[in-house]
Amino acid sequence: MSQFRCPLCGGVLTETRSGLRCPAGHCFDRAKEGYVNLLPVNRKHSRAPGDDKGMVAARRAFLEKGWYAPLRETLAALAVELTGSAPAVLDAGCGEGYYTGGVREALLNAGKTPEVAGIDISKAALQRAGKRYPGIAFAVASAYRLPAADGSVDLLLNVFSPLAIEEFRRVLKPGGVYLYVVPGARHLWELKEILYERPYPNEEKETPYEGFAYDRIVPVDYTIRLPGQEDIHALFQMTPYYWKTPKEGTERLARLKELDCRISFQVHVFRRESIKNPAARFKAAPAPPVLFSVTKPAAVPAPAAAPRPLPPDTADR
Numbered sequence: 001m002s003q004f005r006c007p008l009c010g011g012v013l014t015e016t017r018s019g020l021r022c023p024a025g026h027c028f029d030r031a032k033e034g035y036v037n038l039l040p041v042n043r044k045h046s047r048a049p050g051d052d053k054g055m056v057a058a059r060r061a062f063l064e065k066g067w068y069a070p071l072r073e074t075l076a077a078l079a080v081e082l083t084g085s086a087p088a089v090l091d092a093g094c095g096e097g098y099y100t101g102g103v104r105e106a107l108l109n110a111g112k113t114p115e116v117a118g119i120d121i122s123k124a125a126l127q128r129a130g131k132r133y134p135g136i137a138f139a140v141a142s143a144y145r146l147p148a149a150d151g152s153v154d155l156l157l158n159v160f161s162p163l164a165i166e167e168f169r170r171v172l173k174p175g176g177v178y179l180y181v182v183p184g185a186r187h188l189w190e191l192k193e194i195l196y197e198r199p200y201p202n203e204e205k206e207t208p209y210e211g212f213a214y215d216r217i218v219p220v221d222y223t224i225r226l227p228g229q230e231d232i233h234a235l236f237q238m239t240p241y242y243w244k245t246p247k248e249g250t251e252r253l254a255r256l257k258e259l260d261c262r263i264s265f266q267v268h269v270f271r272r273e274s275i276k277n278p279a280a281r282f283k284a285a286p287a288p289p290v291l292f293s294v295t296k297p298a299a300v301p302a303p304a305a306a307p308r309p310l311p312p313d314t315a316d317r
């Protein structure tokens with residue numbers, strides 16, 4: 001039996017010779033790289049949604065060099081700490097599976113028997129993911145319509161992907177953990193200083209979501225030294241700035257021999273609340289207690305204007 005559910009009727013999917021099939025007869029082919037396509041044709045907004053091959057290749061090359069390894073290690077450590085012996089893990093927006101694979105490896109090394117799945121709308125990303133991580137179930141699917149049963153997931157990952165909070169609430173078990181990675185205020189600051197006359201910091205905020213309780217926020221802060229144009233350009237291509245930088249900024253970047261750049265992530269750790277009294281969920285919840293403190297870089301001049309938050313689907317990668 002597959003971890004995935006039929007995206008058309010919600011039925012249990014079973015393995016067939018060519019892919020997956022539900023009791024109502026909906027069939028989904030498995031690609032040669034191992035992933036299944038669960039995105040109904042009419043739900044695609046374009047012929048090839050999601051990141052294209054060039055973006056995927058650049059990100060893969062950058063990640064494989066370990067520049068974001070501290071984030072992967074942080075997610076892996078949280079996964080080990082916060083799950084039981086046989087957790088069901090779902091990475092919503094898994095890309096090439098870099099974080100998904102890191103989490104699974106850490107769970108296995110900790111003696112657990114995880115069932116790990118990842119979804120993404122980019123076929124190009126899953127072609128790489130499927131080849132690289134054969135022990136993980138990958139599917140082309142939308143985070144806004146997760147191919148997973150209600151209350152079936154112990155650990156949900158969302159690393160720079162759309163925030164489909166209603167779906168996350170639906171699929172997580174009561175007590176299940178949701179790891180939400182967002183960029184910190186000064187993430188990629190030195191890169192932004194090159195690209196823009198007046199860069200803006202990212203907004204940092206704690207957002208309570210109905211049905212979720214904050215466990216903690218884990219900051220991941222460090223500086224990388226990119227030794228040449230290959231890595232600098234790969235980083236640039238991974239960011240949303242790639243699509244909206246003025247020509248002068250791109251030219252300044254192309255002249256750099258190296259770049260010291262601040263990396264700053266925040267992992268927001270939530271627990272899916274179990275609601276004993278269903279009526280209670282409609283009452284206004286009191287402000288959550290502050291269980292954590294967020295470290296902010298010191299001695300940074302205040303921005304001249306209010307920060308502009310990026311829309312969730314273009315968040316920094």
Ligand SMILES: [Zn+2]
Pocket residue numbers: 006007008009010011022023024025026
């Ligand atoms: Zn079906």
